[in-house]
Amino acid sequence: MRIILLGAPGAGKGTQAQFLMAKFGIPQISTGDMLRAAISAGTELGKQAKAVMDAGQLVSDDLIIGLVKERIAQDDCKGGFLLDGFPRTIPQADAMKENGVVVDSVIEFDVPDEVIVERMAGRRVHAGSGRVYHVTYNPPKVEGKDDETGEDLSIRPDDEEVTVRKRLGVYHEQTKPLVDYYQAEAKSGTCQYLTIDGTQPVEQVSALLAEKLN
Ligand code: ADP
Ligand code: ADP
Numbered sequence: 682m683r684i685i686l687l688g689a690p691g692a693g694k695g696t697q698a699q700f701l702m703a704k705f706g707i708p709q710i711s712t713g714d715m716l717r718a719a720i721s722a723g724t725e726l727g728k729q730a731k732a733v734m735d736a737g738q739l740v741s742d743d744l745i746i747g748l749v750k751e752r753i754a755q756d757d758c759k760g761g762f763l764l765d766g767f768p769r770t771i772p773q774a775d776a777m778k779e780n781g782v783v784v785d786s787v788i789e790f791d792v793p794d795e796v797i798v799e800r801m802a803g804r805r806v807h808a809g810s811g812r813v814y815h816v817t818y819n820p821p822k823v824e825g826k827d828d829e830t831g832e833d834l835s836i837r838p839d840d841e842e843v844t845v846r847k848r849l850g851v852y853h854e855q856t857k858p859l860v861d862y863y864q865a866e867a868k869s870g871t872c873q874y875l876t877i878d879g880t881q882p883v884e885q886v887s888a889l890l891a892e893k894l895n
């Protein structure tokens with residue numbers, strides 16, 4: 682199963698990725714998590730990406746395409762994968778196509794901007810695993826700690842409201858065109874396209890996915 686998760690920042694991609702990974706036994710490829718790992722490790726890539734990410738802008742297509750290309754070539758992706766946060770621009774989608782990377786399903790999470798702003802304000806993340814929580818909607822068992830490791834949760838620097846609003850602007854401008862792009866692909870029979878109402882509770886969104894994915 683090869684899946685693309687499409688949706689605004691905070692739409693619930695990472696949260697549902699955890700569910701889908703377990704359900705289908707496929708790895709999550711989160712470009713955001715990969716970039717944050719590079720920042721923590723202090724690599725050259727991380728240094729280049731940090732300022733761009735903190736400003737709520739997109740990292741260059743070339744850099745991201747190279748990163749995903751390398752990741753998809755690894756053995757654990759042979760049986761499928763879950764793309765979370767990639768592609769985010771038309772050139773990224775074109776690069777994937779040119780390279781013969783096909784997908785079975787594209788899932789779009791539909792969530793209004795005002796809901797997103799509220800979600801981001803309460804988002805807490807476990808940097809090591811990519812697990813995400815929300816202080817109200819999806820709280821950890823112990824406040825401020827990851828359920829599985831007990832390690833501290835953190836707040837992403839780009840989740841501050843002004844930056845979130847900037848990221849939403851970038852989403853509408855640069856990523857939203859992928860909705861038409863993949864709907865056209867689905868019409869020509871290359872993949873399945875699903876639009877999911879992402880405003881429902883986490884478990885209901887998961888249930889919808891389980892029901893509709895084929
Ligand atoms: P969210 O989960 O809130 O949508 P991500 O973790 O996916 O955010 O991405 C965080 C940041 O990393 C983005 O704002 C952007 O700067 C960078 N980034 C992640 N994926 C991409 C991508 N495919 N293309 C360009 N930049 C990306
Ligand atoms: P290769 O080096 O394997 O022959 P190409 O140079 O033909 O690949 O790749 C064509 C374009 O597609 C390049 O811009 C490349 O970076 C990009 N690309 C390759 N693989 C992927 C991938 N898995 N995801 C996104 N872009 C990719």
Ligand code: ADP
Nearest residue numbers: 691692693694695696800804814815818882883
């Ligand atoms: P994305 O990966 O699309 O940026 P996340 O999965 O990180 O989104 O979710 C953003 C925030 O919203 C997190 O705090 C998460 O716990 C919360 N969240 C995710 N899905 C839902 C949902 N269906 N209802 C309420 N909150 C949610």
